[in-house]
Every structure is written in C-alpha cells, then in structure tokens.
Amino acid sequence: MNSQKDKIINVTKTFLPSLSEYQSTIKTAWNNEWLTNRGELVLELEEKLKSYLDISNIIITNNGTIPLQIALKLFGGNGEIITTPFSYVASSATIVWENCTPIFVDIDPQYLTIDESKIEKAITSKTTAILATHVFGNPCNIVAIEAIAKKHSLKVIYDAAHCFGVKFNNKSIFEYGDVSTCSFHATKIFHTAEGGAMFTNDLEIQHKLFYSHNFGHNGPLEFHGLGINGKISELQAAMGLTILPHMDKIITERKKVVEFYNNKLDFSKVKDLKIRENTLWNFSYYPLIFDSEKQLLQVQKELNDHNIFPRRYFYPSLNTIEYMKGSKMPISESVASRIMCLPLYVGLKLEELEKIVLLINSNL
Amino acid sequence: MNSQKDKIINVTKTFLPSLSEYQSTIKTAWNNEWLTNRGELVLELEEKLKSYLDISNIIITNNGTIPLQIALKLFGGNGEIITTPFSYVASSATIVWENCTPIFVDIDPQYLTIDESKIEKAITSKTTAILATHVFGNPCNIVAIEAIAKKHSLKVIYDAAHCFGVKFNNKSIFEYGDVSTCSFHATKIFHTAEGGAMFTNDLEIQHKLFYSHNFGHNGPLEFHGLGINGKISELQAAMGLTILPHMDKIITERKKVVEFYNNKLDFSKVKDLKIRENTLWNFSYYPLIFDSEKQLLQVQKELNDHNIFPRRYFYPSLNTIEYMKGSKMPISESVASRIMCLPLYVGLKLEELEKIVLLINSNL
Numbered sequence: 209m210n211s212q213k214d215k216i217i218n219v220t221k222t223f224l225p226s227l228s229e230y231q232s233t234i235k236t237a238w239n240n241e242w243l244t245n246r247g248e249l250v251l252e253l254e255e256k257l258k259s260y261l262d263i264s265n266i267i268i269t270n271n272g273t274i275p276l277q278i279a280l281k282l283f284g285g286n287g288e289i290i291t292t293p294f295s296y297v298a299s300s301a302t303i304v305w306e307n308c309t310p311i312f313v314d315i316d317p318q319y320l321t322i323d324e325s326k327i328e329k330a331i332t333s334k335t336t337a338i339l340a341t342h343v344f345g346n347p348c349n350i351v352a353i354e355a356i357a358k359k360h361s362l363k364v365i366y367d368a369a370h371c372f373g374v375k376f377n378n379k380s381i382f383e384y385g386d387v388s389t390c391s392f393h394a395t396k397i398f399h400t401a402e403g404g405a406m407f408t409n410d411l412e413i414q415h416k417l418f419y420s421h422n423f424g425h426n427g428p429l430e431f432h433g434l435g436i437n438g439k440i441s442e443l444q445a446a447m448g449l450t451i452l453p454h455m456d457k458i459i460t461e462r463k464k465v466v467e468f469y470n471n472k473l474d475f476s477k478v479k480d481l482k483i484r485e486n487t488l489w490n491f492s493y494y495p496l497i498f499d500s501e502k503q504l505l506q507v508q509k510e511l512n513d514h515n516i517f518p519r520r521y522f523y524p525s526l527n528t529i530e531y532m533k534g535s536k537m538p539i540s541e542s543v544a545s546r547i548m549c550l551p552l553y554v555g556l557k558l559e560e561l562e563k564i565v566l567l568i569n570s571n572l
Numbered sequence: 573m574n575s576q577k578d579k580i581i582n583v584t585k586t587f588l589p590s591l592s593e594y595q596s597t598i599k600t601a602w603n604n605e606w607l608t609n610r611g612e613l614v615l616e617l618e619e620k621l622k623s624y625l626d627i628s629n630i631i632i633t634n635n636g637t638i639p640l641q642i643a644l645k646l647f648g649g650n651g652e653i654i655t656t657p658f659s660y661v662a663s664s665a666t667i668v669w670e671n672c673t674p675i676f677v678d679i680d681p682q683y684l685t686i687d688e689s690k691i692e693k694a695i696t697s698k699t700t701a702i703l704a705t706h707v708f709g710n711p712c713n714i715v716a717i718e719a720i721a722k723k724h725s726l727k728v729i730y731d732a733a734h735c736f737g738v739k740f741n742n743k744s745i746f747e748y749g750d751v752s753t754c755s756f757h758a759t760k761i762f763h764t765a766e767g768g769a770m771f772t773n774d775l776e777i778q779h780k781l782f783y784s785h786n787f788g789h790n791g792p793l794e795f796h797g798l799g800i801n802g803k804i805s806e807l808q809a810a811m812g813l814t815i816l817p818h819m820d821k822i823i824t825e826r827k828k829v830v831e832f833y834n835n836k837l838d839f840s841k842v843k844d845l846k847i848r849e850n851t852l853w854n855f856s857y858y859p860l861i862f863d864s865e866k867q868l869l870q871v872q873k874e875l876n877d878h879n880i881f882p883r884r885y886f887y888p889s890l891n892t893i894e895y896m897k898g899s900k901m902p903i904s905e906s907v908a909s910r911i912m913c914l915p916l917y918v919g920l921k922l923e924e925l926e927k928i929v930l931l932i933n934s935n936l
Contacts, residue, residue, distance in 0.1 A: 243758040243765040273801035401607040401805035437637035441765035
C-alpha cells in the first residue's frame with residue numbers, strides 16, 4: 209500500500225499463497241453457484257482444520273471478535289467479567305459491547321498472561337465469567353484458572369486469537385475453557401483475510417454457539433433462540449484452504465526468525481517473552497521488553513529512521529482506556545509502556561534481520 | 573449444492589460474474605499484498621457505490637447486521653425501540669442483542685411497512701429510536717416517520733437491507749433516517765458474498781459509525797471510543813467491484829420477471845405488493861399474498877412437487893418469536909401466514925416462468 213514497499217519492513221506481512229492457487233480454489237464456489245451460508249469450502253476448511261489442529265469441534269466465523277461477542281452473550285449475563293488488561297482491545301471492548309463490566313486483574317510480569325493468583329480476590333457475586341487471553345500464543349495458567357472457575361461456578365472464555373497451532377500438555381490450546389476463540393485475520397499465522405473460529409467440547413454449548421452465529425435459525429421458519437450474523441463467505445474460506453498446505457513452511461520460516469532474534473539480541477539489556485512450561489509454541493510474535501519507555505522510543509525512532517516499523521503491542525494497557533473505567537494495573541501498564549513486537553513474517557531476509565538486531569543492540 | 577441443480581428453481585440464485593472477471597479483480601490485492609483493513613479494493617468500491625447510488629457517504633461492512641448493531645449501540649441506550657414485526661429476523665434480533673427492548677407496531681396491510689399511524693401510541697419515556705424496515709425495497713412512510721421522530725426527539729434507523737438502487741422522491745433511499753443500512757449478502761441484487769453498508773448524512777454520526785466498525789481506533793495507539801470489528805475483506809470487495817458493471821443487466825432482467833408475473837398471475841385471487849408513491853423500485857422480491865395460509869400451502873406443495881421452491885418470507889411475524897416477548901400483531905401475523913416470495917433472479921427462463929404461473933393460477 210505504499211510506493212516503497214520493497215524497502216519498508218513492517219512488524220508483519222500477510223502471507224499470500226500464489227494468486228493462481230487461490231484462483232483455482234475458488235472455482236468450487238462458481239461450480240456450486242454458492243458464496244456463503246456454510247458452503248462446500250467452509251465445510252471443507254472446518255474438516256481440514258479439525259484434522260490439522262487435532263480438535264473435535266470448530267465453527268468458523270467472519271472474524272475473531274464475533275466469537276467473543278457470542279460467548280459473552282451466552283455466559284456474561286450482563287455481569288462482571290474478570291479479564292486481562294494486556295491484550296488487544298477486542299477482548300475488553302466486547303465485554304463492554306455485550307453490556308458486561310470488565311474487571312481487570314493484573315498480569316504476570318514474565319508470562320504476560322493474567323496473574324492467576326490475583327483472580328479470586330476480584331470475584332464478586334456479580335462475576336459470571338473469566339475472559340483470559342493467551343498473549344502472543346503463550347498459554348495462561350490453564351490449570352489454576354480451571355480450578356478457580358470450578359470452585360466459583362464461573363465460565364471460562366479463552367481469547368486464543370494468537371494461538372493457531374499452539375499445544376499445551378500435548379493438546380490443542382483450543383480444547384481448553386468453556387469456549388476458546390481464534391482469529392484468522394490477515395496478520396495472523398493462518399488466515400482467511402478476515403475470519404475466526406470458536407471452539408468448545410460441550411455439545412450443548414456447541415449447539416448454542418452454532419445457532420447464535422446464524423440468527424438463531426432452526427431451519428428457515430423456526431428459531432432456537434437469539435442470534436446474529438457470524439457467517440464467513442466461501443471467498444474467505446478459499447483463502448484458508450489455499451494457505452493450509454503451506455503451514456509447515458510458515459512455521460519453519462517463522463521459527464528461523466525467532467531463533468535469529470533469540471541468538472543475536474543482547475538480553476543483558478532487554479527481555480523476551482517467557483513461554484509457559486509444557487507448551488508447543490507457534491512463533492506468532494516476537495515481543496521485546498525494554499528497561500524503560502524512553503529506551504523503547506529511542507530504539508523505535510532508530511528503526512523507523514531506517515524504514516523498519518515494529519509495533520507497540522499491546523499498548524495501551526486496556527484498563528487505561530477511558531470507557532473501560534478500569535482500576536490501576538501497575539504491571540500491565542509498565543509492561544505496555546516498554547514492550548514492542550519486532551518484525552516477524554515469512555520472507556524476512558537474513559540481511560534485514562541483521563540490520564534490525566544491529567540497530568536494536570547498538571541503541572540499548 | 574445439489575445434484576439436480578439444473579432442474580431446481582429456487583426463490584433466488586446468487587448472481588455470479590464470470591470467474592475470470594473475479595480472478596482478474598483480485599489481482600490488486602496480491603499486488604498490494606493487502607487483504608483487509610480498508611485496502612484499495614474496499615476504498616474503490618466505496619467510491620464507485622457513492623457514484624452509482626448518488627450518495628454522499630458510505631461505510632462498507634462485513635455484513636448487513638453489524639450496521640444495525642452499531643446504530644443501536646449508538647442510539648439505543650438500552651431503551652425501547654419501536655420496530656416492525658414484518659421483516660427478516662435480524663432487524664429485531666439486533667435490538668434484543670444490543671440490550672434494548674423491541675416494541676412492535678403493526679404494519680400497513682398494503683405497503684407491508686410499519687403503520688406510521690400507530691407509532692405515536694407506542695412511544696413511552698423509554699423510547700429511544702425507531703427501527704423501520706423498507707420491506708422488499710418498498711419505502712416506509714418516510715415523511716410521517718421523520719415528523720414523529722422530530723416531535724419526540726427519537727432517532728430513526730432504516731433497515732434498508734433490500735433497497736440497493738431504490739429511490740424515493742428522486743433521492744437514494746439510503747439518504748433518509750439518521751442511519752440507513754444495507755445488506756450485500758449473496759442473495760441480494762448487488763452483493764459481496766457477505767457484506768453490507770451503513771449510511772448517514774450527519775458528519776458526527778459518520779465519525780462514530782466509522783470508529784465503531786474498527787474497534788474504536790484513533791490510530792494504532794489511541795481510541796475514540798467503543799468499537800467492534802465490522803471490517804470487510806478485499807476478497808469480498810472484489811466481488812462487489814466485479815458485479816457493479818453488471819447492474820443494468822441485473823435490474824433489466826429482474827424487471828422482466830416482475831412484469832411477467834404482473835401480467836400473468838390471476839390477481840382476482842391473490843394480491844401483490846403495493847409500491848409506495850414516488851418510489852423508483854428495484855425489483856428485489858416478488859411477494860404474493862394469498863387469501864389464506866391453506867391456499868398458500870397448497871400452492872407451495874404444488875410448486876415443490878415440480879422442483880420449484882418459493883420462500884415463505886417473512887415468516888413468522890417477529891413478535892411471535894418467543895424471546896422477542898412481543899404483543900399480538902394481527903395484520904403482520906395474518907400477512908406473514910399468507911405471503912410467499914416467488915422465484916426472481918437473473919437467468920429465469922420464459923418456460924420456467926410460464927410453468928410457475930400456470931401452477932399458481934391453476935391452484936387458486
């Protein structure tokens with residue numbers, strides 16, 4: 209989208225299969241004369257994702273936000289939702305949008321996920337659910353959260369937007385929680401341009417998620433209950449089907465970039481993300497935590513001056529957004545002011561990586 | 573989606589441009605390496621639609637439901653929304669979804685739009701807005717509704733899902749109301765597989781609609797306010813751009829079908845839709861109103877037996893859906909039980925139309 213795109217390095221770059229591969233995949237939609245409402249390509253993608261991810265259930269949706277909205281509609285009951293301030297805005301905005309109240313709980317300074325030891329203190333009689341984010345594909349303390357939820361009869365929604373391909377304790381991360389959600393946005397490892405998915409292992413919840421994403425329909429003339437439009441088109445499903453065969457290459461190339469950063473960055477002066485134990489991670493983001501915001505801004509300026517654009521992600525800490533009306537979250541606010549995601553995508557060249565690392569290390 | 577598709581006549585059939593036209597349009601996305609977040613194709617489609625529809629503003633969205641949700645979030649204030657029971661379920665489901673209460677007002681038996689003479693009696697201190705549907709592209713009594721809204725300081729949202737290309741008093745129907753919405757679903761005259769749009773002439777509302785459909789963003793690090801994800805992908809925008817040059821043909825061919833039905837059906841025994849005065853209609857649907865549900869079911873059975881599948885649309889009257897908790901709406905319930913939309917799409921053959929009319933007329 210700019211005239212110097214070959215010279216600019218952004219934090220991410222959409223993975224594109226070859227145009228001809230995509231053009232070939234969409235022929236099915238023309239053959240069927242069928243473009244949406246769960247056509248052959250959506251159904252095929254669901255089956256292939258179940259197999260690839262080794263999961264039992266999936267409902268593909270038009271983006272990664274609708275699944276959060278639907279889960280909150282089912283579980284939120286206009287109550288208080290315990291959540292993390294360190295996430296993309298969607299995870300808290302959907303809580304407010306769905307007429308619930310976000311109750312922020314600060315994060316663990318190393319894993320960057322919600323601090324499970326602080327959750328119970330935040331529970332009140334109005335609490336209905338916990339909405340926690342597996343930040344940068346790094347799992348929350350699932351075991352502890354599950355125990356707390358069980359003890360207090362709360363539902364657990366995991367915003368697993370970043371988690372395509374992540375496993376925890378040898379199981380897909382999407383198998384955890386009452387509902388897990390994922391994003392298939394163009395910036396994600398696997399994508400459908402815009403898209404997402406919701407997952408559950410509970411058949412009754414699955415039924416409700418399903419009808420909720422299709423206007424509540426029970427056939428053309430009857431309704432199971434309330435619903436909206438969470439349907440994804442065949443045009444988007446075709447993108448997913450075209451990308452899926454490239455996943456091994458995508459993961460391998462991203463892993464190389466991550467390992468380069470791991471080996472070359474000067475970790476005496478900055479910190480990286482601590483991945484939780486028993487996790488098979490997906491190399492989705494490379495966040496770097498600086499000593500101070502001043503240091504971050506200096507490095508950012510230096511990189512920008514060389515046409516390199518990392519992203520301050522996540523910033524700001526969500527509790528500080530005015531309409532969220534959140535309490536102070538010292539750790540999240542501190543981390544948010546000092547964290548930046550480095551360029552990480554398929555096709556980054558060795559000399560580009562060397563330049564990035566040199567510019568960072570020499571400005572610490 | 574079936575093995576006998578050449579023999580089956582459904583109520584509608586998605587208009588498909590040639591595969592090669594679409595394959596050519598999407599090259600832009602590959603050239604830009606850009607698949608969503610308002611890329612070149614979305615912006616181009618918005619400009620072309622402004623010109624085609626002769627309107628000043630448009631925001632294209634991922635479907636036709638999100639604009640209703642956003643408008644209700646801006647205007648609803650968890651209050652009572654006066655609405656029509658004769659519409660697709662989305663128009664009332666979004667009211668409930670957005671934590672407002674639908675207050676149904678019965679319809680005019682000829683125009684099938686909300687009966688403006690009954691609106692004022694339904695207004696209470698909790699009323700915040702009127703959400704009215706231009707049913708089958710047939711305008712509501714816009715002049716009367718505007719006067720009522722002004723008198724009572726209510727906002728007006730028009731569900732104009734069916735109204736692509738409709739003009740009222742020589743102006744695009746989308747120019748009326750505080751917000752109008754449209755659907756670009758695959759079954760619509762103009763479509764983007766899944767898609768929609770929202771329209772307003774008020775710059776402040778335009779600003780709010782815009783940020784609401786993109787997570788409230790004011791740049792990457794700040795927020796204007798609350799928002800969700802209403803973004804449409806380049807893959808969908810490309811479909812719209814590919815179809816737009818065919819609009820004259822689409823309208824012309826649909827008009828021929830409508831005129832055939834108008835000339836051949838036995839209107840001594842059934843009624844058609846009365847189009848409002850000063851309306852340039854778009855030939856979007858061909859609803860037929862029978863004397864009784866029994867008669868409708870008999871005709872439907874006869875048509876089905878010949879592989880012809882009209883659609884009971886709209887059925888049921890929305891006030892009768894359990895979760896809507898609606899009062900009795902005698903006219904809407906009566907019409908809903910007796911109305912059926914006939915096959916209407918580009919490519920219907922003369923012999924198919926003759927067969928449909930013969931089967932209907934001979935079963936009245």
